[in-house]
Amino acid sequence: MSxxxxxxxxxxxxxxxxxxxxxxxxxxxxxxxxxxARRIEVTSAVANADLSALLEKEGYPNTLVA
Known part of the structure; x- marks a missing residue:
């Protein structure tokens, strides 16, 4: 979970x-x-860096919190 x-x-x-x-x-x-809180909790087989890049590509800058 991230x-x-x-x-x-x-x-x-x-x-x-x-x-x-x-x-x-x-x-x-x-x-x-x-x-x-403008946060999402994701449980996925996809790496955090890839999820972050995917969100950025969709137009949602983000920061990994945990």
């Missing part, structure tokens, strides 16, 4: 875009959203 701070995530469209992008590379990934 936690990413995604400061530009603010609405349902953001959530949908992030889910779609992560599920495209790992259909078995689980994603939990904390929209107020």
């Amino acid at each position: 936690i990413f701070a995604v400061p530009d995530m603010s609405c349902g469209h953001c959530r949908s875009a992030i889910e779609k992008a992560i599920n495209a590379v790992d259909a078995k990934a689980t994603i939990q959203f904390d929209m107020e």
Whole structure:
């Protein structure tokens, strides 16, 4: 499990875009959203660096928190 701070995530469209992008590379990934804190918790077989790069590519700068 990894936690990413995604400061530009603010609405349902953001959530949908992030889910779609992560599920495209790992259909078995689980994603939990904390929209107020603007963080996502991801459990995936994909490396953290690759997830971070994927979020960046989708337009969501991020920082790995844990």
